[in-house]
């Protein structure tokens with residue numbers, strides 16, 4: 001297959017042979033990224049295993065790593081996940097987009113919000129230091145702060161972009177209305193929202209469609225249903241289990257292949273703490289389900305909206 005104009009060449013390896021590249025701004029990226037949050041929770045793996053997991057993802061072709069300043073066991077280790085990524089990337093030659101976020105703060109182990117421009121500036125500058133980068137490839141507002149007008153939070157990201165500290169601006173946990181408001185302030189390259197079989201609302205409420213229409217990357221967080229559910233939940237859905245058996249692959253791979261098929265804007269960012277699981281997940285980029293399988297899985301998805309406080 002030919003390389004596209006931005007240099008991404010689909011390969012018959014773990015990543016990207018069959019599902020098209022995703023786009024971040026002008027850049028083509030392999031269709032699945034690595035969610036790094038589980039590498040910095042209270043149950044995080046040893047650092048050596050975490051680094052091996054990131055390297056396994058890179059070796060398989062991953063070029064987007066998702067993190068946040070708040071991905072840490074608690075307040076005392078804010079920036080843990082970003083520092084881990086900086087360590088893992090040291091000496092590697094791949095051109096990797098590191099997507100990080102600001103706007104959540106930790107108090108002890110609790111998650112709180114601060115979307116004020118002052119906090120976002122401090123957070124972005126701390127992320128630059130933790131990542132040891134001169135500019136952040138993609139910086140997202142982690143979550144709207146009800147105490148701060150959205151335009152003020154987004155305006156802070158525009159200033160940081162104008163100063164060259166951010167290459168692309170993104171939003172996380174954003175509605176279509178918030179996306180439209182933000183677009184009036186600064187170009188938005190990515191939206192990162194929850195999207196999985198058990199929470200497929202973005203496919204019904206216009207979020208995926210709005211991103212696809214505008215050429216915005218929709219990063220699907222907790223694509224396997226989240227840390228606690230990912231090992232078991234996909235296999236409990238009949239249509240997923242049937243497709244997994246038919247293709248001799250894991251139910252998790254089937255769910256990721258289904259997500260990839262929902263829109264060329266969608267990039268799942270599965271979390272992983274082991275090379276085995278991330279390699280298995282990445283093989284979804286080479287799995288094409290037939291229309292009947294896709295229909296059956298889509299019919300089993302839960303499109304209901306819910307309000308939930310999540311990281």
Ligand SMILES: NC(=O)c1ccc[n+]([C@@H]2O[C@H](COP(=O)([O-])OP(=O)(O)OC[C@H]3O[C@@H](n4cnc5c(N)ncnc54)[C@H](OP(=O)(O)O)[C@@H]3O)[C@@H](O)[C@H]2O)c1
Nearest residue numbers: 035037221222223224225226230270271272273274277311
């Ligand atoms: N923007 C936001 O507000 C927000 C919120 C939550 C998450 N996120 C981002 O989204 C990423 C993904 O979400 P998540 O980590 O919460 O949930 P997830 O991706 O749905 O599930 C992660 C879990 O899936 C397991 N897993 C991965 N691939 C597997 C496979 N092929 N077979 C079996 N198990 C597999 C991993 O197990 P092992 O540990 O055994 O490898 C891991 O514990 C996060 O890492 C974070 O970067 C963003």
